[in-house]
Amino acid sequence: MLGPVRIQIEDFSSDDELAALRAGSQRIGGIATFIGCARDFSEGREVSRISFDAYGSMALAEMNRLRDEAIEKFSLLDTRLVHRVGSVGAGEQIVLIATGAEHRAPALEACHWLIDELKQRVPIWKKEITPQGDAWVTPHP
Amino acid sequence: MIRILFFGPVAEQVAVREMQLEFHAGMRLMDVASHLQARYAEAFRLVSFIAVNSLQTKDMQLGLSDGDEIAFMAKFSGG
Numbered sequence: 122m123l124g125p126v127r128i129q130i131e132d133f134s135s136d137d138e139l140a141a142l143r144a145g146s147q148r149i150g151g152i153a154t155f156i157g158c159a160r161d162f163s164e165g166r167e168v169s170r171i172s173f174d175a176y177g178s179m180a181l182a183e184m185n186r187l188r189d190e191a192i193e194k195f196s197l198l199d200t201r202l203v204h205r206v207g208s209v210g211a212g213e214q215i216v217l218i219a220t221g222a223e224h225r226a227p228a229l230e231a232c233h234w235l236i237d238e239l240k241q242r243v244p245i246w247k248k249e250i251t252p253q254g255d256a257w258v259t260p261h262p
Numbered sequence: 263m264i265r266i267l268f269f270g271p272v273a274e275q276v277a278v279r280e281m282q283l284e285f286h287a288g289m290r291l292m293d294v295a296s297h298l299q300a301r302y303a304e305a306f307r308l309v310s311f312i313a314v315n316s317l318q319t320k321d322m323q324l325g326l327s328d329g330d331e332i333a334f335m336a337k338f339s340g341g
Contacts, residue, residue: 174269176313176335180340204341216340239340239341240340241338243340244269244338245338246270246336246340247339248270257271257336259339260338
């Protein structure tokens with residue numbers, strides 16, 4: 122069984138992640154998921170791939186902190202966070218967040234909170250690869 | 263030695279991902295940042311966050327120890 126918090130080059134299976142989440146507790150009454158994907162456009166340009174760089178050890182530590190905080194803050198039964206690095210093709214999956222709680226509201230709220238916090242706190246950078254050239258992405262406020 | 267790390271857009275500007283600086287007693291984060299900023303001004307225009315040993319800090323007076331690892335980082339854009 123893969124760990125609940127991972128940074129990896131290879132793609133992930135959302136079915137496997139949800140199965141692992143469900144297997145952890147039969148008290149789970151609601152699971153919320155967010156899957157971020159690589160768009161094939163950005164600000165009017167075609168995007169063929171997105172390249173991700175990360176400060177791996179710090180990113181993993183921060184994602185583990187986020188998991189602990191989310192479990193505490195939303196009384197989750199468990200949560201899983203997976204982020205890819207390296208080269209991701211247009212249309213492919215980038216990030217998965219899955220939250221399990223006794224009821225749907227905390228699962229949904231925690232999922233939203235986690236992706237917002239991940240974007241602000243986890244040291245990962247993306248570069249869009251386009252026919253017109255490559256460009257690092259400036260985060261939106 | 264102090265290990266310096268760069269990632270993403272900052273690494274691209276500096277043209278290396280890692281370098282080392284000689285440690286000396288009394289060295290502060292500001293000393294390292296000022297030294298590198300003078301050499302890599304373009305890259306440091308992108309720097310928004312600094313981490314010492316994987317923990318973010320804004321304390322430029324922070325005293326350093328031999329073997330510390332410092333990362334100068336642009337705004338994050340994962341997810």
